[in-house]
Amino acid sequence: MxxxxxxxxxxxxxxxxxxxxxxxxxxxxxxxxxxxxxxxxxxxxxxxxxxxxxxxxxxxxxxxxxxxxxxxxxxxxxxxxxxxxxxxxxxxxxxxxxxxxxxxxxxxxxxxxxxxxxxxxxxxxxxxxxxxxxxxxxxxxxxxxxxxxxxxxxxxxxxxxxxxxxxxxxxxxxxxxxxxxxxxxxxxxxxxxxxxxxxxxxxxxxxxxxxxxxxxxxxxxxxxxxxxxxxxxxxxxxxxxxxxxxxxxxxxxxxxxxxxxxxxxxxxxxxxxxxxxxxxxxxxxxxxxxxxxxxxxxxxxxxxxxxxxxxxxxWQQSDVEIDGDDLLQQGIRFNQYHLLQSVGRDGKTNISAKGVTGEGYEGHYFWDTEIYIFPFFLYNKPEIARALLEYRWAGLESARRRARQMSHPKGALYPWRTIAGEECSAYFPAGTAQYHINADIAYSIRQYLDATGDDAWLRAHGAEIVMETARIWTGIGTYDRHGSFVINEVTGPDEYTALVNNNYYTNAMAQAHLEFAAAIAARLAGEFPEDYARIAQSMDLAPGEPEEWANAARLMLLPYDTALQIHEQDDSFLSKKRWDFANTPPGNYPLLLNYHPMVIYRHQVCKQADVVLALLLLSARFGQDDKRRDFDYYEAVTTHDSSLSSCIFSIIAAEVGYADKAYDYFMETARLDLDDTHGNTCHGVHTAAMAGTWLGVAYGFGGMRTDGGSLRFAPTLPARWQGYRFRIQLRGCLLQVGVNGAGTTYRLVQGEALQFTHHGKPVALTAAQPEHQEAA
Missing domain, CATH: 2.70.98.40 (Glycoside hydrolase, family 65, N-terminal domain)
Known part of the structure; x- marks a missing residue:
């Protein structure tokens, strides 16, 4: 910069x-x-x-x-x-x-x-x-x-x-x-x-x-x-x-x-x-x-x-400290402050793409909340994270009505963009077609339960949301002639590729959603049979439905190109002509303002992270070589016209060892609004990118992962920093992670004990003694 x-x-x-x-x-x-x-x-x-x-x-x-x-x-x-x-x-x-x-x-x-x-x-x-x-x-x-x-x-x-x-x-x-x-x-x-x-x-x-x-x-x-x-x-x-x-x-x-x-x-x-x-x-x-x-x-x-x-x-709970870069420190704190200013915390409101700072996107709520913003509040102000889930619970009946409008006889389909719960997206190829919103909400619920152990909320609200939304996948999907479960005619996170068959992100997240729904049903039936009976009656849950979810998940088609050894964004993506980046004038970005959608859709070009986002959210399901090959391929065809993109590429770049790229992408995110790098902050801040800055520190350089219910860290230190510190709340504990040239120090600020791994090594941390791991 x-x-x-x-x-x-x-x-x-x-x-x-x-x-x-x-x-x-x-x-x-x-x-x-x-x-x-x-x-x-x-x-x-x-x-x-x-x-x-x-x-x-x-x-x-x-x-x-x-x-x-x-x-x-x-x-x-x-x-x-x-x-x-x-x-x-x-x-x-x-x-x-x-x-x-x-x-x-x-x-x-x-x-x-x-x-x-x-x-x-x-x-x-x-x-x-x-x-x-x-x-x-x-x-x-x-x-x-x-x-x-x-x-x-x-x-x-x-x-x-x-x-x-x-x-x-x-x-x-x-x-x-x-x-x-x-x-x-x-x-x-x-x-x-x-x-x-x-x-x-x-x-x-x-x-x-x-x-x-x-x-x-x-x-x-x-x-x-x-x-x-x-x-x-x-x-x-x-x-x-x-x-x-x-x-x-x-x-x-x-x-x-x-x-x-x-x-x-x-x-x-x-x-x-x-x-x-x-x-x-x-x-x-x-x-x-x-x-x-x-x-x-x-x-x-x-x-x-x-x-x-x-x-x-x-700030005592959530401050991220950077040693050696005051510009970056200013950007990170500015972003965290605006997130706090923007988020609804009453269970009736959410957080819009522009917060409450401008009229961009009309004050609508998107999937930005669950995938980008929710983790920041989950690990810093979990009571706000719960309120955001309460908002989705309040919208369940509207989601059920939307599912009926979309010819699903059962289940719930959450709106792509909304305020009060009804679908407000007038352009369905980049709106209603993004069925992955259901899986995104289920993913945030799973994160919340893993981080808090809040079984009371699961039994009262969470289980019904997860199971009702999982029904949509067996409604929209089908088994092809080879016996694979396929999901056709949807749009994934990349809004420059619309209405495709088997979008990788959608299928992979749907698979995780279906597995989660089946596991919840089995757990409730075994541990909380009265709650299970109540929810099953409310949903009119048919015998065998949870088993159907598990089977669809097991047979889910996840596109993979064996020649390139990459995960294919969808069935047709690699068959399309690559966008002519070399001859596209700089003034023609973002493409959506300068080309008809059909022109963009017929090319191999991404607005934002799609497969690369799946690499983060479902990290444990991919090997490092797969992540590196996927990153290399999709980086070359991504414009980052969306403010949601750079932070995800930064995190995966850090994970696969591309330290310079990780830092450059991170800096694009960290001061996106302060430096107006997208040229439209006058119409409101970019809340997802602001939260992406925190993700870049914790998930990127801190190597933090929680998918699968376990807590893992793999910290690295950017060459331009002297050190950094961040805190997370988990299961009633407040953990500080401090990284500098000498290594990583973990300290319990609140709580008695916490278990996690550091670069794969088990750590059993207690309040009595910080844990220091030497730099490699």
Whole structure:
């Protein structure tokens, strides 16, 4: 990576901006966004932005709060997705405009000095300080702080301090709640925006009394009620005047203050959002008032202290430390922080591809959660991992309905992209056809059970999900004339290869899924017969079904080319013409934006890891030589147009001994958003790639594997690092793995004993004594 790409000083715990710049403002709105898994607020300043058009996309988002619109097809077909759901841009509660006499504070007007904006990853606070001189010569010092409470999903808070430096007179503070917001409309890039145009929220009422104001609205089609409310406190306030726009969508409170040179004026503002997805409609306004009153009584400093305490606990459990590379350290911590900000943790919400930082992919949840993001939370915040599985449990009935729509008389088929559980993918070759979503969810459940031993959750929820989704494989698959079990007309992870027979990843993951489902059925029948009977009755499970799953798994066709000695991505992949990489202009990537899908589909070209991903997830089923040959072949035909790709190639490169490639791919992932290497971070962060950074350390350089229920490590030390450390939670233990030039040290931070292997050697670790393994 070239140094010219690094726009931020390499502070391991902070992201710092030294000047507001229209050229980077749109991107920085994403990078300086704050969230708590429910609320997300883009990093536009309280006074707004007056820069050129196209340099800002202000937004406030609520995870799981959505509007719906019918999907219109010029030519429709049976069981195509009928309705889209998209995350809404909700009323902007952060507005605090400042008027110095009759001049409005605007950093792009007048003279700006001593500017600094910083996101503190340890304290979870966005701070800004500056000195501004108006066009007429009046100067102020301004300091602002902002946080979105990690321990109260409904609450965010702002504090702005204004100090007149060379004048006394009048300063006016205008606090606003602005409901005149809209979502980004879709353009030529299918990853950005929604098809809806116009406002999606209808105003029911506007409430305004003293320092309090609220907008009560309802979505037009999904029918949810939303209450957005603010409470403003101004120290030493003079007169207050309330205004409401003619359409009722913008509420303002203006405070005219006598300003004395050198004396600070402080504004504190608290805001909250409540919706009928969580509470009865008649409680929303009362709950909003209660939350704001409690916040006001405690004050901003109390909220900031609680935020710091929450993050101290998070970092104590999950911090990844890199010795010798501050740029990389900054990237890793930035990614982990944004994951925490983005993930739903209530069992009703998930984590979208862009988190709560932008409107890319419309706030939809994908398989990214289970395969890329879930491991990070499983081994760092397992209670959040469980909540993500609870979300899938809540969607089981919708998955059953989707299976019936797709002509499966039994079983459950989870949606490829969704918010509330219904399929929202309008392009089925790269959506519904990705049946592997079922196996991905089952895989995450198996990981969870191996890591936690949570049999109670298995019996209550997990077993039914795994078995209902396994039924789909025996529904879609069949036995060919040679007696092999085949799965036809599906799309694997590689979205540049669609609607194929026997996609290797799909078949291999389906095999593991079917084996797991059969084993669960046998275990429950033997150890928990009452639970098994209950689940079997709920599913109308026929006698012999689990045996059918086991048989299909045993006879699963896994394409392999004996001449090349590689696993074939599907039955036809190696028969296709290779993409002409040498004559493809650099500006034509990503291919999906420059070529018709059929042009791409008829070529041998991959958007992302497919077979290579199977090598990681089912690691124990492959030998090192197979992994190396597969890596070599598929690396040559992969564009990495997907942000999900580089981290997987990094991990397998590390495993097969390609140290330089492993490091290069890892670096592409680690600072993907900070350096905007895919050119679209302005529309939201890439949560899967962020989680892929953690995977790259733990699974890649740490050599960690857990498939098969055993814990294994095979650490290596990148040549450019002096050392690194990461922690994982497993079976009630907190294990620290530290690697440096002298070797690897394992230490139990919590727990009494843990067993695993180090480069194949058994280790029985106890709390009393760390284990050190010398470097080879």
């Amino acid at each position: 070239q140094a010219r790409n690094h726009r931020f000083p390499p502070d391991p715990w902070c992201l710092r901006e030294d000047a507001p710049d229209p050229a980077t403002h749109f991107l920085n709105e994403t990078l300086f966004a704050l969230g708590n898994g429910y609320i997300g607020v883009r990093g536009t300043a309280e006074e707004g932005w007056s820069g050129p058009g196209g340099t800002s996309r202000d937004g406030t988002y609520l995870n799981g709060f959505y509007e719906s619109e019918s999907i219109h097809y010029p030519e429709t077909a049976h069981a195509l997705a009928k309705t889209n759901q998209f995350m809404l841009n909700v009323p902007n509660a952060k507005g605090i405009a400042i008027w110095v006499e009759e001049e409005r504070f605007d950093p792009l007007q007048g003279r700006l000095e001593n500017y600094q904006r910083s996101l503190d990853l340890r304290r979870g606070v966005l701070e800004r300080s500056l000195t501004w001189t108006s066009p007429s010569g009046r100067s102020i010092a301004l300091r602002s702080r902002r946080l979105v409470c990690l321990d109260n999903r409904h609450l965010l808070a702002f504090e702005v301090e204004v100090t007149p430096l060379n004048f006394s007179g009048t300063v006016r503070i205008v606090s606003s709640l602005d409901g005149a917001v809209q979502n980004l409309e879709a353009g030529d890039d299918p990853r950005i925006g929604s098809a809806v145009s116009g406002a999606s929220l209808q105003l029911l009422s506007a409430e305004q009394e003293g320092d309090f104001c609220a907008l009560v609205q309802r979505t037009r089609n999904s029918g949810f009620m939303l209450v957005s409310a603010t409470l403003t406190e101004v120290d030493g306030k003079g007169t207050v005047e309330a205004q409401c726009s003619r359409d009722g969508l913008r509420l303002e409170q203006t405070y005219a203050l006598p300003a004395v040179q050198g004396e600070k004026i402080t504004v504190r503002k608290y805001a909250c959002y409540h919706t009928s997805r969580d509470y009865p409609e008649d409680e929303l306004l009362t709950r909003s008032c209660d939350v704001l009153e409690v916040a006001l009584r405690g004050g901003f400093d109390v909220l900031a202290a609680r935020q710091a305490a929450y993050l101290a606990d998070f």
